[in-house]
Amino acid sequence: MLSTSGHTPSELQQSIDAKLQPRSQALPDTVVEMRSANEEQHRAVSLNAVGLLEGSDPVLKSETVLLTAHYDHLGVQNGRVYRGANDNASGTVAVMELARMFAQSPARPKRSLLFVVFGSEEEIMLGSFYYTAHPLRPLAGTRAVVNLDMIARDEAHIPQSEGAIEIPADTSNLIELVGTYYSPDLLAVIEREDRAIGLRLDHILERDHILNTLFRCDHLPFLEAGIPAMWLFGGFHPGYHEPSDTVESLNFPKMEKVIKLAYGTALAIANAPAGPRFGPAARAAR
Ligand SMILES: [Zn+2]
Structure with missing residues (x-):
């Protein structure tokens, strides 16, 4: 492959080692095919x-x-059990509790509510992508998606986030919103509902290009379908995707607040005269 470069591979290697610089050059008349x-x-x-x-x-x-929430995690690998208490038993429990709360309430919302727990989120979100490809309710009439994943831990640096984002010292009452950039209307609803709850709503991960948070959860297929969708996310933390993600480390007071916030937000959207708008036009109109 390097025959047209005028150098042997070892010459190129020595040059790289000597200068500790890339030794890039064009290879004339060379076609590379990779499989x-x-x-x-x-x-x-x-x-x-x-x-x-x-x-x-x-x-x-x-x-x-x-x-929505995903209920799968990483299973057992090399004999180690990955319990996924935060990722995502926390969100799964939240969706079940929300279903119970809404079902028990005497005042039924005007719009319909669909409670969904997805499988295979950890396999590049196959469950939620399957849903948007085979929706149970028309996507055109799907007004909003509130996705809950990892809602019960306190955000702290992991190796990949060091130097990439700034995390406040105290995150015990903080929840990240991911996806509201694409619907200021949806953001306005959750901010209004949070006045009674008092969580700190943050946007550190809304548009980060290092961790690519926007592309890592079940709200994504809905955003791609043009539906206002947001992920309520407690943030990354040490123990993320490790066997140490166990129930003892959960922040239950925070989890309770997130569930109440999701309840109020879904209820407000379900009863509003119009649903939140999506996209740049909605941004400009704000
Ligand atoms: Zn997750």
């Missing part, structure tokens, strides 16, 4: 689980607000 194949692959069935609470308004009940 890759997975060394290992297996097929498995993955399920999304859903529950519908039909809205009370004869017209608006055809529209839907989604409350």
Whole structure:
């Protein structure tokens, strides 16, 4: 492949070693073809689980607000159990609790609520991408998505975030919003609802280009479909995707606040005259 470079591979290597600089150059009349194949692959069935609470308004009940979380994690690897207490038992419990709260409330929301727990989020969000490809409720009438993932730990640096983002000293009452950049209307609703809850809503990870947080959770397929969607996220922390993600480390008071905030936000959207708008036009109109 390097025959047209005028140098042998060892010459190039020595040059790189001597100067500790890249030794890039164009290779004339050279075409490179690369093929890759997975060394290992297996097929498995993955399920999304859903529950519908039909809205009370004869017209608006055809529209839907989604409350979502993923329930899968990393399983057992090399004999080590990955419990995933924060990622994402916390969000799964939250969606189940939200379903219970809404079902028990005598005042039923006008729009319908769909509670969804996705499988295979840890496999590049296959569950949520499957949902938007095969929606149970029309995407055109899906007004908003409130996604809960890792809501019960306090954000702190992991090796990949050191130097990339600034994290406040006290994150015990902090929750990151990811995705609201694409719907200022949705942001306005959650900010209004938070006045009664008092969480610190932050945007450190909204547009970070190092951790690429926007692309790492189940709100993403909905944003790609043009639906206002946000991820309520307690932030990364030591123990992320490690066996040490266990129940003892959860911040339950924070988790309770996040669930109440998700409840108020979903309720407000479900009863509002119009749903939040999506996209640049909505940004300009604010
Ligand atoms: Zn997760």
